[in-house]
Amino acid sequence: MxxxxxxxxxxxxxxxxxxxxxxxxxxxxxxxxxxxxxxxxxxxxxxxxxxxxxxxxxxxxxxxxxxxxxxxxxxxxxxxxxxxxxxxxxxxxxxxxxxxxxxxxxxxxxxxxxxxxxxxxxxxxxxxxxxxxxxxxxxxxxxxxxxxxxxxxxxxxxxxxxxxxxxxxxxxxxxxxxxxxxxxxxxxxxxxxxxxxxxxxxxxxxxxxxxYTQKLDVEVLGEQSHTGATAMADRHDALLGAAKVIAKVHEVTEHFEPETLVSSVGQLTLEPNSPIVVARRVHLVADLRADDADVVLAARDRLLADIADIADAYGLRITARDFDVRDxxxxxxxxxxxxxxxxxxxxxxxxxxxxxxxxxxxxxxxxxxxxxxxxxxxxxxxxxxxxxxxxxxxxxxxxxxxxxxxxxxxxxxxxxxxxxxxxxxxxx
Amino acid sequence: MxxxxxxxxxxxxxxxxxxxxxxxxxxxxxxxxxxxxxxxxxxxxxxxxxxxxxxxxxxxxxxxxxxxxxxxxxxxxxxxxxxxxxxxxxxxxxxxxxxxxxxxxxxxxxxxxxxxxxxxxxxxxxxxxxxxxxxxxxxxxxxxxxxxxxxxxxxxxxxxxxxxxxxxxxxxxxxxxxxxxxxxxxxxxxxxxxxxxxxxxxxxxxxxxxxYTQKLDVEVLGEQSHTGATAMADRHDALLGAAKVIAKVHEVTEHFEPETLVSSVGQLTLEPNSPIVVARRVHLVADLRADDADVVLAARDRLLADIADIADAYGLRITARDFDVRDxxxxxxxxxxxxxxxxxxxxxxxxxxxxxxxxxxxxxxxxxxxxxxxxxxxxxxxxxxxxxxxxxxxxxxxxxxxxxxxxxxxxxxxxxxxxxxxxxxxxx
Missing domain, CATH: 3.40.630.10 (Zn peptidases)
Structure with missing residues (x-):
């Protein structure tokens, strides 16, 4: 050939x-x-x-x-x-x-x-x-x-x-x-x-x-409401919570030496996904990787703490599950x-x-x-x-x-x- | 009856x-x-x-x-x-x-x-x-x-x-x-x-x-890449940009008297939406409403400035278009x-x-x-x-x-x- x-x-x-x-x-x-x-x-x-x-x-x-x-x-x-x-x-x-x-x-x-x-x-x-x-x-x-x-x-x-x-x-x-x-x-x-x-x-x-790689499977649960008629104080906006999680998944890399950790969210689904409805549920997947397993584990622990803070701050229920962990x-x-x-x-x-x-x-x-x-x-x-x-x-x-x-x-x-x-x- | x-x-x-x-x-x-x-x-x-x-x-x-x-x-x-x-x-x-x-x-x-x-x-x-x-x-x-x-x-x-x-x-x-x-x-x-x-x-x-109500139709354009293999500095992550926009759409209400303005994102689509791909494109719709038209217009202007900053900070192209404006x-x-x-x-x-x-x-x-x-x-x-x-x-x-x-x-x-x-x- x-x-x-x-x-x-x-x-x-x-x-x-x-x-x-x-x-x-x-x-x-x-x-x-x-x-x-x-x-x-x-x-x-x-x-x-x-x-x-x-x-x-x-x-x-x-x-x-x-x-x-x-x-x-x-x-x-x-x-x-x-x-x-x-x-x-x-x-x-x-x-x-x-x-x-x-x-x-x-x-x-x-x-x-x-x-x-x-x-x-x-x-x-x-x-x-x-x-x-x-x-x-x-x-x-x-x-x-x-x-x-x-x-x-x-x-x-x-x-x-x-x-x-x-x-x-x-x-x-x-x-x-x-x-x-x-x-x-x-x-x-x-x-x-x-x-x-x-x-x-x-x-x-x-x-x-x-x-070393792992994913975090994150579910953000809020309450569906009207983007126009619901008072801001009464909203439990799952998409807002998800946005805060996405930002943290990115920012966590800044706590480690440059390019020792990579971390991003690539997949997200939103319910009900209507322009005038505050979202009830968001599911997203974060992908964390580093040569050193301890770096990934430290980043994961930091993210879990951040996620708990976000849930408290915005009146949401957020669960994060380890997934696809590869040594x-x-x-x-x-x-x-x-x-x-x-x-x-x-x-x-x-x-x-x-x-x-x-x-x-x-x-x-x-x-x-x-x-x-x-x-x-x-x-x-x-x-x-x-x-x-x-x-x-x-x-x-x-x-x-x-x-x-x-x-x-x-x-x-x-x-x-x-x-x-x-x-x-x-x-x- | x-x-x-x-x-x-x-x-x-x-x-x-x-x-x-x-x-x-x-x-x-x-x-x-x-x-x-x-x-x-x-x-x-x-x-x-x-x-x-x-x-x-x-x-x-x-x-x-x-x-x-x-x-x-x-x-x-x-x-x-x-x-x-x-x-x-x-x-x-x-x-x-x-x-x-x-x-x-x-x-x-x-x-x-x-x-x-x-x-x-x-x-x-x-x-x-x-x-x-x-x-x-x-x-x-x-x-x-x-x-x-x-x-x-x-x-x-x-x-x-x-x-x-x-x-x-x-x-x-x-x-x-x-x-x-x-x-x-x-x-x-x-x-x-x-x-x-x-x-x-x-x-x-x-x-x-x-x-007074209006929507903002926002398109965030980045570059598709690998969530695992692409250096963080080389990513142009459309979902990260979208997350920053969603947070700003919420926070803009804090610049006005409580409950005079409501503002949320309810709809978002993501491409390609794969767990191990950094997103290329996000489309989202923000919904802004206030009794006073000037409040909506001021919030919109502030958001457009925020969006320009986000595009600069993360190497993205973001467009925002007024849509469904109702006096x-x-x-x-x-x-x-x-x-x-x-x-x-x-x-x-x-x-x-x-x-x-x-x-x-x-x-x-x-x-x-x-x-x-x-x-x-x-x-x-x-x-x-x-x-x-x-x-x-x-x-x-x-x-x-x-x-x-x-x-x-x-x-x-x-x-x-x-x-x-x-x-x-x-x-x-």
Whole structure:
């Protein structure tokens, strides 16, 4: 598979669910999401690869090198945020398909006798609902695969319109029943979504750990009344309380060193949402992240105190619930060394880097030796239409993933396989 | 028509679109709104009254006393806010129907010769979309009737789901083509939605004027980004800007004497509204009202300055547009005197009172001699399920409206008819 073929495929997928400002809108289990899945399946079938869909809509393409052996899994996700970027997730899946094809070609071109041949097969995955914009929590498909979330519970999660994951997946024809492949290791490549690689002029990031993250699910309960006729002193305005909470969620970052904590509210629903009615109820979700768990916990405690003060001041009832708490994940040292060796062999600069964003690899790292790679993002922006990564950086990343995958199918992280937690089997 | 018959009818209508907490949810042109219209039509048809529906969905029941004469119009609206109260609007329509029936009975029982008989007919109206919760602006049907709003423009107004007024009215079978009745005068009775009558222990309010009101339509434009991965300094968070605007819309009231100004945000939409995406756009509507127009204008100017500061501070673009501006409306002195005389004849206490809320009578007062009456509201609450008015207060109000209507059909405000503005004909 050539670099040109990769770019053609990448730009073809970018047209699925394309928005006028060069982004994509392909939320999980929508018609646009289905269309990317059809594209993925066609890619695999043209090469004679087996495809599977599991019970939570994860889609696999299996490339057999060693009959009966477990799989080195490469991939990411093809779903996007509403009006999201065309690189986030999609790059990793398409790079995974091309890397798998290169690994298969390289194995066919160099049949090795005995112990120098591949020890594992290779597979590519398109994880279901990494973004979580339509169905919370995010990182859903890989978390079910890793045994961190229960499949039956996730299938009952509903979007704001009341449609369940089960109904939405069935609706696009991707509520599967296939067995999950047994895996030996996992590798993912993704755009950085930050400015560090761009600033340093380095093409490859080897991710050493993820930030500690949690969400706060906040419900503000007031009393519905008339915006025109109710005395100000008699109002119990849930939207005013929510506005004060949103401001505090932002301001809490000022109590810590700059950029050690990020904290914002991105989702809010309002009832009854009428121009001349004081709101009865607001539901919102705050997202807090830091490298240091203690920073997140201190910010959370401060916010809970602020929220209690707001409830008192405005005659409201406000509840805040911890949700989607994710501990720091450390990727294995041996995987970092493997990535550095692969980059060196390809003549590509590489540095270690942390991820603030969540990724499917954060879930997979719990159950298998995992390598997480970054390529640069222009201006560090993501989850927006102007997200951008240059073609040459994408091409370097495909070469890098193919080299890492080649080493993995030859058993590079085989020792770590034993270290996978017994309580969370790969085929949960 | 007896008081018992009135209460039976009132409580029957309260069951249409009833909510578990004793409210109703009958937004304009929904199936529940259609059901109240069918009830209204059946009431009229049982009495042999003609019914009509005009091109904006206003529904009329016509009672002929003097063939060919114009009509004294009584009424209000049967639509409600989402999870609204069962009294707001519905009371005035049902009281209007019963008052009209009493006037017809009284006329039949006392046929008068020559100049002592009725000079006008009587009609009852159920105005379309007074509430404006689904389709803005509010007071839509009566404003079209009064020539203040254009029917063709109002028919193209869309709800948040994209459905137009025209489509919604056609969908419930109430996009009519009937001629509007020629009217001589208008009377409306409504719950106060404030605490003054309750506090003073007075059963009838004669409304002397409406507050000056305006809305501000605010759009906050930021940039979509990742709540987890984007540096705080790089965020342009439209929801944070909106939260600051909401707080200012509340705080502006503190710069004026207590309760001289009311100001709140009730409606807000957020894009893309995903838990892990910093918002790109927020649209919200602020509602400002005061008896003194200068107070509203001063508050508006202060808010525009605050909004400019917020845009600067958070790297946002914010626009604010004046919308739905309504000048103070003074109800005619002769109508107030008529109401006071009618109350005295019935032995009911009455006082003059202002309305902070908008009513269909505010529009009708522009084109015809208008009497606006209030009855008490327990705790002054409205636009909520616990809105409440006692049966005995409702019964007093029906008697009051029937007496006012009786005087109107006998030409009590006939002199004012000449004073109606020529530029806004009754049958606009």
């Amino acid at each position: 050539t670099d040109t073929a990769f770019l053609e495929d990448f730009h073809a997928v970018s047209r699925i669910g394309a928005t006028p400002a060069n982004g994509v809108d392909r939320q999980a289990a929508t018609p646009a999401d289905r269309e990317t899945r059809e594209w993925f399946r066609a890619f695999a079938e043209r090469r004679g690869w087996e495809t599977r869909v599991d019970g939570i809509g994860n889609q696999f393409a299996l490339v057999e090198l060693v009959p009966g052996a477990p799989y080195v899994l490469l991939g990411s996700h093809l779903d996007s945020q509403p009006l999201g970027g065309r690189f986030d997730g999609a790059y990793g899946v398409i790079a995974g398909l091309h890397a798998a094809a290169r690994i298969a070609d390289r194995a066919a071109a160099s049949p090795a006798a005995g112990s120098t041949g591949p020890a594992y097969n290779v597979a590519v995955v398109n994880w279901f609902n990494e973004e979580g914009g339509r169905f919370a929590p995010s990182i859903m498909g890989s978390s079910v695969f890793a045994g961190i979330k229960r499949e039956d519970e996730m299938l009952e999660v509903r979007d704001l319109g009341g449609t369940s994951v089960r109904e939405a997946l069935a609706g696009i024809g991707y509520l599967g029943t296939d067995a999950r492949p047994e895996i030996a290791s996992y590798a993912e490549i993704h755009i950085e979504q930050g400015r560090i690689l761009e600033r340093d002029g380095i093409p490859i990031g080897a991710v050493d750990r993820s930030w 720091n994940q450390h990727y294995p040292e041996s995987g970092l060394a493997l990535a550095e060796a692969a980059a060196a062999e390809l003549g590509l600069g590489a540095r270690r880097i942390r991820t603030m964003a969540g990724h499917d690899s954060v879930a997979m790292n719990r159950i298998a030796p995992t390598v997480m790679l970054f390529i640069p993002s222009v201006d560090g922006v993501s989850h927006c239409e102007r997200e951008y990564t240059r073609d040459e950086d994408m091409i370097d990343g495909v070469a890098m993933l193919a080299e890492v995958g080649w080493r993995l199918v030859h058993g590079a992280l085989q020792a770590e396989l034993v270290a996978a937690p017994a309580s969370a089997p790969a085929n949960a | 007896t008081d018992t018959a009135f209460l039976e009818d009132f409580h029957a209508v309260s069951r249409i679109g009833a909510t578990p907490a004793n409210g109703v949810d009958r937004q304009a042109a929904t199936p529940a709104d259609r059901e109240t219209r069918e009830w209204f039509r059946a009431f009229a048809e049982r009495r042999g009254w003609e019914t009509r529906v005009d091109g904006i969905g206003n529904q009329f029941a016509l009672v002929e006393l003097v063939p060919g004469a114009p009509y004294v119009l009584l009424g209000s609206h049967l639509d409600s806010q989402p999870l609204g109260g069962r009294f707001d609007g519905a009371y005035g329509v049902i009281a209007g129907l019963h008052a009209a029936a009493r006037i017809a009975d009284r006329a039949a029982a006392s046929p008068a010769a020559g100049s002592t008989g009725p000079a006008y007919n009587v009609a009852v109206v159920n105005w379309f979309n007074e509430e404006g919760g689904r389709f803005a602006p509010s007071i839509m049907g009566s404003s079209v009737f009064a020539g203040i709003k254009r029917e063709d423009e109002m028919l193209e107004v869309r709800d948040l789901g994209g459905t137009s007024v025209r489509e919604a009215l056609a969908g419930i079978g109430y996009l009519g083509t009937d001629a509007r009745p020629e009217i001589a005068s208008y009377a409306e009775i409504h719950i106060e939605q404030g605490r003054i009558l309750e506090r003073d222990g007075i059963p009838i309010g004669a409304v002397d004027r409406s507050w 103070n409306q003074h109800y005619p002195e002769s109508g107030l005197a008529l109401a006071e005389a009618a109350a005295a004849e019935l032995g009911l206490g009455a006082r003059r009172i202002r309305t902070m809320a908008g009513h269909d009578s505010v529009a009708m007062n522009r084109i015809a001699p208008t009497v606006m009456l209030f009855i008490p509201s327990v705790d002054g609450v409205s636009h909520c399920e616990r809105e409440y008015t006692r049966d005995e207060d409702m019964i007093d109000g029906v008697a009051m409206l029937a007496e006012v209507g009786w005087r109107l059909v006998h030409g009590a405000l006939q002199a004012e008819l000449v004073a109606a503005p020529a530029s806004a004909p009754a049958n606009a």
